[in-house]
Amino acid sequence: MKLYNTLSRQVEEVKPLQAPKVTVYTCGPTVYDFPHIGNWFTFIRYDLLVRTLKLTGFEPQWVMNITDVGHLVSDADDGEDKLEKGAQREGKTAWDVAKVYSDYFTEGLKRLNFVPPTELPKATDHIAEQITLVQELETQGFTYVIDDGVYYDTSKFPKYADFARLDLDEQQAGARVEVNAQKRNPTDFALWKFSPTDHQRDMEWDSPWGKGFPGWHLECSAMSRKYLGDTIDVHSGGIDHVPVHHTNEIAQSEAITGKPLANLWMHTNHILINDEKIAKSAGNGITLEDIEARGYSLEAFRLHVLESHYRSQSKFSWESLEAAQNRLKNWQALADLRWQTREDGTENTDWSIPESYIKEKLGNDLNTPEAIITIDRHADIVTYIPKNVVDQFVQFLEFVDGAFGLTLSRGHDITDEQKQLIAERESARERKDWPESDRLRDLLKEQGIGVRDTDHGAIWYRL
């Protein structure tokens, strides 16, 4: 199993510390609003990672955090809290908002057929661990206190710029004006923010430094350590996290443990809609509900996600989703051949061949586009399944479902009545009673069943 490692900027073999166990940490959602499809793109790709690790013989332990603490829009004093803002918008407390959207998210994982993560820890359940972490950093001299909080002094961590290959001096030259003049370095970030004095926050906790709330990078350092130990095998997140969030996580965790936070860092690229990034202000925040409202299945959406490579900046369009849905139908038609086996025939596909090919492609930095072709090819060529290989075929379908998170193997046969209609149509055709055979074909069509005639009889498929 090979993956591109942001740390080395190269494709590397995954080498877990305690194989076959492999620890995976994913930076999860901030639950202040409905996730848009760009968010789901990312999470589906981590699901793919976990599935592929399983496929290649590993036993993944997958932890994805849920950020349910409201963090400031920026570290500047005038920043707004996303959760509190969401609460204001909906006339609720930040706690209510966090609950609603975190429930929505976990429900979404099920709707999209995710492998259930081993843990889905919430930041608000790990305040004590986060405070401990700040204390450890304080003991080791990495912190300082200013008016609005406890900060991390990035100049004390010499490797700070290494991970993202930042050029701190040049960056400062063109960066926007730093609002907080009390910070020692522009890259310094809050570990613990003090509550404002003029009003009460919905979410705040006592700490050795006063009432407040944790900085937003802190939870990942605290929770990954708690659940997966000092060094994670694969740490994943959106590409936008490289220069700030993950850089800061590394600074926090490695300052304390002296060990690598993760051996391999996987980052997914973002998608574009109409050549623009997804942003609430652009009004292109499409949700799962929008997809379903247009008549597309979430399974088609999942397949659409897998059609592009996770490191490329791919595009979303309704046309592409339509194409994915058609592709899925082709695959479903192939899967439905399991109900239409024949005793005789020379068709003799060895289903272990595409299986190992798909494994090989996925194992090579999750090359889903190439893996997908394999199934297309077979969906084109195979017209029936001999009875004696149906078990192997079903096993292949289960393999595909496991690899891509689909439900091809969970299909069901058509009803006896429908089979009867097909048989009647067959005999009508033998009698050359074309009006009757066309009537029966239309009847089946109304029931969502298409029929096509081959040299070895009629084959049905779902429309």
Place this chain on the structure above:
RNA sequence: GGCGCCUUGGCGGAGUAGCUACGCAGCGGUCUGCAAAACCGCGUACACGGGUGCAAAUCCCGUAGGUGCCUCCA
């Protein structure tokens, strides 16, 4: 200003050197009772200019355009 990425046919999107994926859409044909499916052919696909190779979409240099991040962000 800094750090990156990208540019493939009507659309989407693969492809790290040689035989030119795949899905969607179009045209012509074979086949078919009609369909469907499949297959064949077509619309001369690889931003531009150099370079290195017997050979480049694929490697190197440059140009143009686009785009992401540096601020919350998947």
